[in-house]
Amino acid sequence: MAQLRPRIGVMGGTFDPIHHGHLVAASEAAAELGLDEVVFAPTGQPSFKQHQDVSPAEHRYLMTVIATASNPQFTVSRVDVDRAGLTYTVDTLRDLREARPEADVFFVTGADAIEQILRWKDAAELFTMAHFVAVTRPGHTMSVAGLPADRVSVLEIPALAISSTDVRARARAGKPVWYLVPDGVVQYIGKHGLYRGQDHE
Numbered sequence: 001m002a003q004l005r006p007r008i009g010v011m012g013g014t015f016d017p018i019h020h021g022h023l024v025a026a027s028e029a030a031a032e033l034g035l036d037e038v039v040f041a042p043t044g045q046p047s048f049k050q051h052q053d054v055s056p057a058e059h060r061y062l063m064t065v066i067a068t069a070s071n072p073q074f075t076v077s078r079v080d081v082d083r084a085g086l087t088y089t090v091d092t093l094r095d096l097r098e099a100r101p102e103a104d105v106f107f108v109t110g111a112d113a114i115e116q117i118l119r120w121k122d123a124a125e126l127f128t129m130a131h132f133v134a135v136t137r138p139g140h141t142m143s144v145a146g147l148p149a150d151r152v153s154v155l156e157i158p159a160l161a162i163s164s165t166d167v168r169a170r171a172r173a174g175k176p177v178w179y180l181v182p183d184g185v186v187q188y189i190g191k192h193g194l195y196r197g198q199d200h201e
């Protein structure tokens, strides 16, 4: 008997820290596209100097695990965290497809990111590896001109004007971040003193 191929969403991001905008986008993509699972893939630790201000990958990975633990459809992958060097989406998709050859892959990403997609490493190959789901976020209008229409969908998600940049700035200024990120992530940030100064532990 023919079995339906599982449909797996992949949500890539720095997740420094993961926030409710990410979680709502993943949940909405799962519901709208009938995904069986959404795999969150935190990026590796960039080795370039201009990215010195990114928290260590292990902290970002653990916050992502904490934030997604209660949702049976959400999982977290270490493929990018464990790969040396910069994270490229083509490598993320290659590794995840190798691990899950039976699945159809949907790469969920912000409209801001997908507009840059043609500049990404191995852009043409990307569209053969996954269907791309561009989630709109507040302040970004979406243009899919020049992208293959059958491989890209645009998904409007409830406007949550939350960004990791804002969460970090609030934490640094001693302002509350409750309700912008999951409770466990608020506690993790406090426990490890993340975003307090210029440098990370």
Ligand code: ATP
Pocket (backbone or CB within 6 Å): 012, 013, 014, 015, 016, 020, 021, 022, 025, 108, 109, 110, 111, 112, 113, 135, 136, 137, 138, 157, 160, 161, 162, 163, 164, 165, 166
């Ligand atoms: P930063 O402010 O550090 O850039 P971020 O909030 O954009 O962080 P990322 O880890 O860069 O978070 O985001 C991962 C993906 O989630 C990106 O594709 C981004 O466009 C998308 N995204 C982030 N915030 C939202 C949001 N509030 N609504 C919808 N999508 C979002």
Ligand code: MG
Pocket (backbone or CB within 6 Å): none
């Ligand atoms: Mg961003």
